């Protein structure tokens with residue numbers, strides 16, 4: 001089970017614009033950015049979280065960080081040696097922003 005969620009992170013948050021910023025890598029457009037369910041109570045209820053399957057999102061003590069799915073379009077980084085894009089970032093991020101939930105939502109298996 002994924003143990004914790006960060007709402008503020010060390011990865012720079014992209015500005016809230018409709019356009020991608022030049023020179024930024026958007027984690028959501030990277031093949032290593034994975035959507036995973038997280039059930040804090042271990043029951044049928046879960047939240048959607050994103051994690052970096054390349055292991056780049058870590059807390060100071062080495063524990064893995066995961067983030068709320070609704071924030072994924074805002075996660076960008078200036079460089080990453082494991083970044084593998086899944087296509088044109090500008091279009092992808094624009095479409096993603098339209099489809100993301102506006103807040104953290106609970107789902108049931």
Ligand code: SF4
Pocket residue numbers: 025026027028030031032033051052053054055056057077080081082083084
């Ligand atoms: S590998 Fe790098 S660019 Fe890809 S999700 Fe992880 S931190 Fe983001």
